[in-house]
Amino acid sequence: MITGDGAYIKKINRGLILRKIIEEQSVSRADLSKITGLNKATVSVQVADLLNEHLIFESQQEHNTVGRRPIMLSINRKAGYVLGVDLDYKQIQYIVTDLGGQPVHYKSVKLDTVDYDEIVAMLIQDIQHYQSEWASSEYGLISAIIGVHGTVSNDEKIHFVPAYQWENKSLKEDLENVLEIDISIQNNANLSAYAERVYAYHDSDNLLCIMLSSGIGVGLMVDGNLQTGFHGFSGEMGHMIIKQNGELCNCGNRGCWELYSSEKSLFIKLMKHMQVDYLTYDELEQLIEQKDSDTMAILEEYIVDLSTGLNNIINLYNPETVVLTSRVLKMYPNAIEKIKRNFHSTMSQYGSLVLSGLGYKSCSLGACALGIQRFLEVSEVVLTLDAPLVATSHKKDGFAIH
Structure with a gap:
């Protein structure tokens, strides 16, 4: 039971009602009372305030049964x-x-x-x-x-x-x-x-989102809350060292994970092998579709390095959901299964490993x-997209060797 200052309790109740209206998308006052556990008088007062502030609106539900059609409440988008x-x-x-x-x-x-x-x-x-x-x-x-x-x-x-x-x-x-x-x-x-939790994995309280692009960033949701660390700098997993005395990183260390598993690092390795100064995502996709032997060999090595870092992170956090955001992995056949095959340790326990539907x-x-x-x-x-996101075409996007 929540006790305390009246204004504080009113604010808590308001937030709870708004949250449920968003989640349900369309809900009656009576159902709001049942869902929230608040009495009907409290719901009515709060709803009146929200209507006056134009944050919600009323509509009548269409139905074929006899009787008065219920008044439904929705967020005023x-x-x-x-x-x-x-x-x-x-x-x-x-x-x-x-x-x-x-x-x-x-x-x-x-x-x-x-x-x-x-x-x-x-x-x-x-x-x-x-x-x-x-x-x-x-x-x-x-x-x-x-x-x-x-x-x-x-x-x-x-x-x-x-x-x-x-x-x-x-x-x-x-x-x-x-x-x-x-x-x-x-x-x-x-x-x-946060977006993956809000839009896609509503019930996943322990979620990792790993961004594989020009570098590597990791967002952490633990017990439903973002974990930012003491100063706010947590999640810099791209700078954990996976190769002793490896390549020099901009951060000052050697052998950082993002030097081997970011998309930029993959493109640089491919460009050096192909002896070109620029490579686009579209060109890489064509090489994958053609099953170019050299490209596939470099991708297999990339998957091994990527899996090494993922294994470390999974052992640290025992996540429920691991979401990988990568344009390359989406175009690489059976990427998730290939990554999983590199998890040999019985200690690497997690719920699910998936590719992001929200992308970049x-x-x-x-x-x-x-x-x-x-x-x-x-x-x-808790939000739901009315329609699936359409991937934005960036066929000419890619990386260059400077």
Whole structure:
């Protein structure tokens, strides 16, 4: 039984009701009372407030039975919008969702610079555009949450971004000095793990999301909560050492996992073997479809190194769900089964190993979901996409040897 200050209890009840309306998508007052355990009077008062704030709306359920049609409650998706930003190397991805977590806009912008000030100026210009675009809604553009491919402290300051060589940057402060909107800076892998839990694996309290791209990032959900560590820097599994005296990494160590198991590392190895300076995902897919012997041999070695790191992580966390986000693994036949065959230890216990259905939109979607949760002040959100995500074609995307 919850006891305490009346205003606090009212806030808790409000959050519980909103959360259940989102989960159920359409629910009556009577059913809300049953689901939440709150009495009908409390539900009625809270619902009246939410209707006045235009956060929910009423509709009549259609049915063929005799009697009065029940009044159903649903979240007012168009009351406000949230912006999720994935600030990746050479690319910024933007997704806008409504309050139901449904994407209403997607855009990917190429970056030709690593200069911090230039990228900040670009972010300001784009966020201002989105503020203007959705200004006519009840609450407008509510927040912008930015996922960064690097270490972000608990106070949302950027500690280090290897790809950009940024150190100790106050991106949140630099943006809020110009923009009149709530800004949040988060680690990209944490946002991706959050998205997988919110949109796909609702019942998985212990989930790992492993991002395999230009580097490797790991988002951790333990007992249903994101684990960020003492300073906020947990999940940097790409920098665990799997080869003593191995290749030199940007972090200063040698033999880091991401030097052997990121997609960038795979592309570099393939390009060196092929003696080319640039290779696209489309070209790699063609080589896989043709079962090019050299390509397949390099991929088999890549799978072994990838499995080595995964084995270490699984032994550390005993996860229920391991989600791998990788464009390469999606085009490589039976990738998951091949990875599993490299788990020889009886100690490597986990629930399921899967490829992400959200792909590289997971970071931006996780940012939007977090923005919704914070705005509605609910303990958690469970969202369902109205339609499967359509993979964005980037056939000319790839990596180059510099």
